[in-house]
Amino acid sequence: MRAPAISIKGRAFGDRVLLALVILLSIVMLAPVLWVIGLSLKENAELMANPNSVFQAPYTLKNYINTIGTSSVFIWVFNSIIVSGGLTLGTLILSSLAGYGFARLNFPGRNILFVVVLFGLAVPEQAVLVARHQIFSLLNFHNTYHGLILPGLSASFGVFLMTQYFKAIPKELDEAAMLDNASRFRIFWKVLLPLTVPAQATLGIFTFLGAWNDYLWPLISATKKDMYTLTVGMASTQTNFAQSEGIGFLMAQAVFAGAPILIVYLFFQKYIVTAVSGAAVR
């Protein structure tokens, strides 16, 4: 009867080591964020004199008031909402139609076209960036909302996801409707689309989040300050980082930009996690 007792003790010890490691890692996750929040609540002069002053009162909301009052952050948020919203709406429409088409209907060349669309999954943005930029220059699309939205509409992931989803719906449903002589579009719109709401939510959140956080394309396409999205605009203010007179201000801006998306994440956690992991595995 001694052996089990020892192994239970060993277990408890092992558990404690693992727990300590996990706690250490969560501190690494949290500490930088708390540091940023701390700095955003301090006067700059005080920070310069003594960085440890973060841990002592007085705290101030001055940096946040400055952020709201003086920076262009609201224009950028507005631009980001238009671009991410437009791209999400467009992606949902295009992907649902095409997903239904590929999953349920037959037309000449369907299988080959689907393979070509699948191949699109393997094409990284960087491989088409240069040519896309030149085409958009010729069309005068830079520094416009459609210039920021359009490239995202060519992504195949949504079509792939919706095709899989439509295929999983029992065929008896549309066959019954077809015997009633309903048109293809009516069947799509009235019978099948309402059943795809979970997939729409997943795809919608994934697309919105990706567009909201996109940096590379807006950086090269939106070069005018009032067309910046939030990511590009925030990055542009970081350049005067070295003159550290604005550290508290920059940190307030970071909190201001990061907090909404973190709050949304806390509410829609399940969908976001499914969307992001689903997209990675495809």
Add this chain to the structure above:
Amino acid sequence: MADRLTMPQTAMPAASVRAPSVDIYAPQWRNFMFVAPFLFFFTTLLVVPLLWGMWLSFHKADTFSSGNFVGFGNYIRLFHDKVFLQSVWNTFYFVLLTVPALALIGLFLALCLNRRTRTAAVLRTLFFSSSVLSVTIVTLIWRIVFIPNVGLLSTIYGWFGATAPAFISDPSLAMIGIAIATVWWCIGLPMMLFLSALQQIPQDIYEAAALDNASRWQTLRSITLPSIKRTFILVVIVQIVLQFQLFGQAWLMTRGGPNNLTKPIVLYIYDTAFRRWDLGMGAAASEVLFILILIAAMAQYLVTRNNADRT
């Protein structure tokens, strides 16, 4: 399926009055209309730029025109450019720094947090939360950690009277600094992929192992790890593809410096095409990146296909 629906036409002529074209699964051009809108954007914004990019890479191009045909000239210049070769090496070095860390820490977290307690749920939320932030915010956070004087790191080192390593300016540490910020940013996805793999392992195997008095280490080594081997490979490949595309962190934290030591391929493309406006050479560099990523994507396809065969 088709047979069942075409049969009534021959058996009962009356039925064909209601549904004139009864073979509903025959190929029809009008069905194409459902996929046409997407294919329009797919073709004009992905297929055409992809081919145009290949064509550009053989030309001396600038912003608006495609210039003269130079054959493999851009590629030859590229592979004689020390900065490009440095950027290829930097990218591989970065992948080597981040991918093993992401896979192993992700696996460790998944093994520890795969339980139904409230604490585990809170910690899962915490470790995934950084993934929803944009690269701009992540780099801002980590620059403020690494910055001298007011930085978190230098403050902590200051408590012990030591000087913090200069993760952004020291040539030998700069890439490691970027890698640390990246692992912090991206750890959520590998953890979640491992968690969903762990949850698919049937519980009765563990019950059987417990009856056999198997130790925790034995259970881990002979049940858990073999069951998630394919997920491990998948996580590694997905991360290789993602980390090959490093751009924002390097551009925002170090601008590729010091001495181009943290300049990845995408930043080289950005510099060449959009700051020096040498579009032909930028296109050539992006083709090289495309081939590298395509190799990894092929590997991923093979792994996922084998996965599908098995289940």
